[in-house]
Amino acid sequence: MLVFLIRRIAQSAIVVAIMSVLVFTGIFAIGNPIDVLISPEADELERAAAIARLGLDRPLHEQFFAFAGNALSGDLGISFVHGVPAVELVLERFPATLELALLAMIIAVLIGIPLGIWAGLRPDSPAGRIIMAGSILGFSLPTFWVGMLLIMAFAVSLGWLPASGRGETVDVFGIPFSFLTADGLKHMLLPALNLALFKVSLVIRLARAGTREVALQDYVRFARAKGLSPARIVGVHILKNIMIPVVTVLGLEFGSVIAFSVVTESVFAWPGMGKLLIDSILLLDRPVVVAYLLVTVLLFIVINLVVDVLYSLLDPRIRLGGAKA
Amino acid sequence: MTAAAPASAPKVQTPLKRFVVEFFDSRVAVLGLGLLVLVVSSALLAPWIAPQDPYDLSKLDIMSGMLPPGSADMDGNVFWLGSDEQGRDLLSAIIYGLRTSLLVGFSSTAMALAIGLIVGMIAAYVGGSTDATIMRLVDIQLSFPAILIALILLAVLGKGVDKVIIALTAVQWAYYARTVRSAALVERRKEYVEAAQCLALPKQRVVLHHLLPNCLPPLIVVATVQVAHAITLEATLSFLGVGVPVTQPSLGMLIASGFDYMLSGEFWVSVFPGLALLITVVSINLVGDQMRDVLNPRLQH
Numbered sequence: 246m247l248v249f250l251i252r253r254i255a256q257s258a259i260v261v262a263i264m265s266v267l268v269f270t271g272i273f274a275i276g277n278p279i280d281v282l283i284s285p286e287a288d289e290l291e292r293a294a295a296i297a298r299l300g301l302d303r304p305l306h307e308q309f310f311a312f313a314g315n316a317l318s319g320d321l322g323i324s325f326v327h328g329v330p331a332v333e334l335v336l337e338r339f340p341a342t343l344e345l346a347l348l349a350m351i352i353a354v355l356i357g358i359p360l361g362i363w364a365g366l367r368p369d370s371p372a373g374r375i376i377m378a379g380s381i382l383g384f385s386l387p388t389f390w391v392g393m394l395l396i397m398a399f400a401v402s403l404g405w406l407p408a409s410g411r412g413e414t415v416d417v418f419g420i421p422f423s424f425l426t427a428d429g430l431k432h433m434l435l436p437a438l439n440l441a442l443f444k445v446s447l448v449i450r451l452a453r454a455g456t457r458e459v460a461l462q463d464y465v466r467f468a469r470a471k472g473l474s475p476a477r478i479v480g481v482h483i484l485k486n487i488m489i490p491v492v493t494v495l496g497l498e499f500g501s502v503i504a505f506s507v508v509t510e511s512v513f514a515w516p517g518m519g520k521l522l523i524d525s526i527l528l529l530d531r532p533v534v535v536a537y538l539l540v541t542v543l544l545f546i547v548i549n550l551v552v553d554v555l556y557s558l559l560d561p562r563i564r565l566g567g568a569k570a
Numbered sequence: 571m572t573a574a575a576p577a578s579a580p581k582v583q584t585p586l587k588r589f590v591v592e593f594f595d596s597r598v599a600v601l602g603l604g605l606l607v608l609v610v611s612s613a614l615l616a617p618w619i620a621p622q623d624p625y626d627l628s629k630l631d632i633m634s635g636m637l638p639p640g641s642a643d644m645d646g647n648v649f650w651l652g653s654d655e656q657g658r659d660l661l662s663a664i665i666y667g668l669r670t671s672l673l674v675g676f677s678s679t680a681m682a683l684a685i686g687l688i689v690g691m692i693a694a695y696v697g698g699s700t701d702a703t704i705m706r707l708v709d710i711q712l713s714f715p716a717i718l719i720a721l722i723l724l725a726v727l728g729k730g731v732d733k734v735i736i737a738l739t740a741v742q743w744a745y746y747a748r749t750v751r752s753a754a755l756v757e758r759r760k761e762y763v764e765a766a767q768c769l770a771l772p773k774q775r776v777v778l779h780h781l782l783p784n785c786l787p788p789l790i791v792v793a794t795v796q797v798a799h800a801i802t803l804e805a806t807l808s809f810l811g812v813g814v815p816v817t818q819p820s821l822g823m824l825i826a827s828g829f830d831y832m833l834s835g836e837f838w839v840s841v842f843p844g845l846a847l848l849i850t851v852v853s854i855n856l857v858g859d860q861m862r863d864v865l866n867p868r869l870q871h
Contacts, residue, residue, distance in 0.1 A: 381852070
């Protein structure tokens with residue numbers, strides 16, 4: 246286990262190093278931020294002063310080493326547009342994305358598991374077929390378009406829910422959260438539902454496949470023979486056994502929910518990290534793009550590592566270390 | 571599909587024939603195929619079937635802007651799906667938009683398939699540290715979501731149809747490399763490969779004529795599903811403003827440009843392109859699902 250952890254952390258460090266070189270040189274190549282940032286009326290002197298202030302007059306490798314040195318101490322530069330440290334800006338937006346992603350995951354489980362079990366118990370019934378057709382649709386529908394339809398239906402036509410923003414927030418340890426107020430929850434519902442759509446389809450498929458397999462096992466037949474109520478069989482014997490694959494896949498998918506929130510946040514103007522990334526790409530705000538990517542890469546590495554370790558703990562058949570070729 | 575067919579001609583039923591017969595067993599799949607043919611042919615024939623050339627600015631009349639679906643302008647031209655703010659017929663814009671979407675989807679898949687095929691074959695056939703390095707690279711890439719990688723690449727490359735194709739190719743190759751490698755590893759242990767090697771056939775011949783055709787079925791299935799994936803991804807990227815340029819709009823771009831009007835109740839500008847995208851993706855997925863069932867050796871008796 247220890248060997249596995251050390252090897253993984255070393256590998257991750259290499260990945261982060263390679264990513265930062267690629268991202269830095271890549272981002273350097275896009276457009277000239279000066280054109281965006283400095284008003285066209287500025288004279289030559291003002292331009293030169295601004296370029297020197299942002300460090301853009303130095304050669305590329307010098308800029309990179311300055312960047313890498315600072316990055317190791319947690320400083321990824323100052324946003325060209327906002328004038329505050331880029332990491333701070335990204336981390337400040339992180340709670341908004343996190344609470345959205347978590348609510349989306351909860352929705353995916355609450356909707357996906359019952360539907361999946363239902364479809365798994367009666368795979369040939371009309372309801373089972375409709376659920377499966379729905380899940381194919383969920384995979385096929387483009388997220389951003391569904392988001393727009395949700396806005397049109399629930400915000401524009403019916404006027405039940407707000408279409409954008411975070412609503413009222415409450416500070417917990419100085420970090421604002423929306424899920425603690427009724428207004429905030431109302432603002433969260435549509436974007437979270439939108440973000441959950443893809444995962445609902447995934448959970449339905451996993452739960453259905455698991456149920457079909459588990460329902461034929463001897464212990465389920467035995468429970469039935471003992472005269473246990475169907476509710477107890479489904480709720481205890483089946484549910485427990487289908488949860489392992491569902492939890493694993495959802496853990497691995499959590500990173501992709503964070504990544505996909507880029508789309509949902511843009512549709513619903515949700516002030517999270519994803520919206521920040523798109524805005525920064527469009528405004529050529531290099532430090533923020535780099536900071537977002539590095540923060541996300543770290544997040545992914547941590548998620549993957551945690552899932553791998555948890556998986557080996559949950560399922561004793563999995564051995565880390567040697568088996569990983 | 572055709573690559574596997576001619577090999578076993580003396581049999582009564584060729585694999586291709588069996589594939590076709592089994593494919594047409596499912597009515598849903600046939601419906602999907604029909605829709606797909608409709609979509610692809612209308613994209614190919616766009617200049618002849620579209621009521622209007624949506625990019626010929628001289629044909630556009632701002633007076634017929636934002637017409638609801640089914641209404642006609644003063645010259646009697648009917649806008650079946652309505653028009654946008656510049657008086658562009660939405661049906662024509664969708665047909666032309668399909669062209670861009672399908673072009674990006676199919677060409678990026680084809681390129682990724684070619685790269686993945688070569689890389690995966692090398693990994694499986696050479697083995698050893700080459701295999702380990704390639705697969706580690708594939709693992710690392712697949713641990714990041716496609717959309718994130720595509721976003722980074724496009725942030726670097728800038729806008730453009732060619733750039734979207736490059737980004738989507740870079741995103742997809744790893745899936746194929748992995749699929750090809752695992753198929754090739756299974757196949758190369760079979761007797762026919764051993765027999766070919768015993769005959770002292772040159773290495774390229776063994777790989778290209780013996781191994782490759784037998785690795786194709788799983789690859790075709792992955793490729794079909796990936797085309798749908800690529801089309802959706804392109805639409806998403808264009809919606810976010812980092813995809814295709816305004817001069818060559820895809821379906822995603824059309825949907826994005828209708829977003830602002832949606833809030834004021836003018837739904838058609840973005841709903842219809844979205845429906846077109848949905849039909850395209852669903853029909854490809856239906857065809858892909860059925861292909862997987864037919865080509866899956868585990869389900870064959």
